Amino acid sequence: MTTHIPNIDNKQAGNQMDSIDLRSDTVTWPTPAMREAMANAEVGDDVYGDDPTVNRLEALAAERMGKEAALFVASGTMGNLTAVLTHCTSGDAMIAGRVAHAFVNEVGGAAALGGVHMQTVPVQPDGTLALDDIRASVNDPANVHYPLTRLVEIENTQGALGGLPLPPEYVRSVRAVCDDYGLKLHVDGARIWNAAAALGCDVKELADPADSVMFCLSKGLCAPVGSMLCGSADFIGRARRIRKRLGGGMRQAGVLAAAGIIAVEQMTGRLAEDHANACRLAEGLAGIDGIELNMDQVRTNMVFFRLADGLPFDGAALAGALRENHNVKINPPRGGKIRLVTHYWITPERVDTAVGAIRDEMTRLA
Numbered sequence: 001m002t003t004h005i006p007n008i009d010n011k012q013a014g015n016q017m018d019s020i021d022l023r024s025d026t027v028t029w030p031t032p033a034m035r036e037a038m039a040n041a042e043v044g045d046d047v048y049g050d051d052p053t054v055n056r057l058e059a060l061a062a063e064r065m066g067k068e069a070a071l072f073v074a075s076g077t078m079g080n081l082t083a084v085l086t087h088c089t090s091g092d093a094m095i096a097g098r099v100a101h102a103f104v105n106e107v108g109g110a111a112a113l114g115g116v117h118m119q120t121v122p123v124q125p126d127g128t129l130a131l132d133d134i135r136a137s138v139n140d141p142a143n144v145h146y147p148l149t150r151l152v153e154i155e156n157t158q159g160a161l162g163g164l165p166l167p168p169e170y171v172r173s174v175r176a177v178c179d180d181y182g183l184k185l186h187v188d189g190a191r192i193w194n195a196a197a198a199l200g201c202d203v204k205e206l207a208d209p210a211d212s213v214m215f216c217l218s219k220g221l222c223a224p225v226g227s228m229l230c231g232s233a234d235f236i237g238r239a240r241r242i243r244k245r246l247g248g249g250m251r252q253a254g255v256l257a258a259a260g261i262i263a264v265e266q267m268t269g270r271l272a273e274d275h276a277n278a279c280r281l282a283e284g285l286a287g288i289d290g291i292e293l294n295m296d297q298v299r300t301n302m303v304f305f306r307l308a309d310g311l312p313f314d315g316a317a318l319a320g321a322l323r324e325n326h327n328v329k330i331n332p333p334r335g336g337k338i339r340l341v342t343h344y345w346i347t348p349e350r351v352d353t354a355v356g357a358i359r360d361e362m363t364r365l366a
C-alpha cells in the first residue's frame, strides 16, 4: 500500500501539522485540493434545486450507496435526526443501541424535536445489537399502552466500543427482523466507508439492507462540513421537507459540496492507510508499561486503551502533559477508556512520534 503523505509544504495544511491531533477524525482540515475545488465551485440556490455542485454530490452519494437519491445535510446529527423524523411521527418508538451516538450524543433530538421515544438495547462487544434483544423490544401494536415501534437504527462502524465494523450478513439479519415486524431500518454510517474498507466489501453491501443510510463527509474523509442521507426517491423527497423544517435548507451550498465530491471520489479509497496507522499506534502503545489495550478491538481507525490500576496519575493528567510538552492532543478518558483516532493528517512517522511522547510522559509521571 502506498502511504499518502499530506502536503506539509502547503500553507493551508501547515497549521494542521503543527500538532499531532488524535482526538477524533472530525479534527481533519480540508485538503488543499478541497480548498481549491471550494474556491472554484459552481453554485446556485440549492433550496430551488439550482446548485449544480450539490446536485452532483447528491447523485454521486446515491450512486455509491446504491440508493435512488441522497440529500446533503449540515452534519451527521442532522442526517440521523432527519431520517428519524422522516420515518417516524410523534409518539412512535425506535430501537437503538444503549451507547449509540444518536442516543447518547445527539442532544435527545429525536425526543425533543420529533416526539420519538427511544428504546435502547445493549450493544454487544462486537458492536452489534443482539437480534433477540431487538425482537424483544418491539412493542405489541395491539396493546394500547405502548408507543408503536417504527424504526431500528444501527451504527456502522460502531463508535463507542472501538470503531467496530458490522458485516453485511449482520446488517441483512437485522433487515430480516425488521421485515418480520414491518419496521424501517436506518444505518448511522458516519464511518460506513471505514467499515467497508475494513471488511473489504463494497459499501453498497452495507447500505443495501437499509431503508436509509447517513454517512459523514467531515470525519475521516476530510471535508469541512456535511453529511449525506441516502434512501429511496420517495424517502429523500420527504426528508428534504424535514431538513427545511430543521433549518437545514442551504443556499449556495455548492461551496461545501465541492469538498464533499472530493471526499467521496478521492478519500474513501485511502481509509485502509488510517487503519494500518491505527494498528501501528496500538502496537506501539501495547509495548508501554501501564497501558492495557486489546488488539482485537482495533479494526478501523480507532484505538482504545486503559491505564493500569494503581498508577500515580490519571488519563486527564496524561492528556494535559502530552499537550503541554509534546503538542500531542488526546481527549481525557470517558468511562475509564482513552480513545485515539487516526486520520488523513496522521502519518506513520507522526504515529511513532506520538507513541514516543506517550512513553516519555508515562515514565515521567510515574
Ligand SMILES: Cc1ncc(COP(=O)(O)O)c(C=O)c1O
Pocket (backbone or CB within 6 Å): 026, 074, 075, 076, 077, 078, 080, 101, 102, 155, 157, 159, 188, 190, 191, 216, 218, 227
Ligand atoms: C457514529 C456517529 N454518528 C453520528 C455522528 C454525528 O456527526 P456530526 O458530528 O457531524 O453531527 C458522529 C460524530 O462523531 C458519530 O460518531
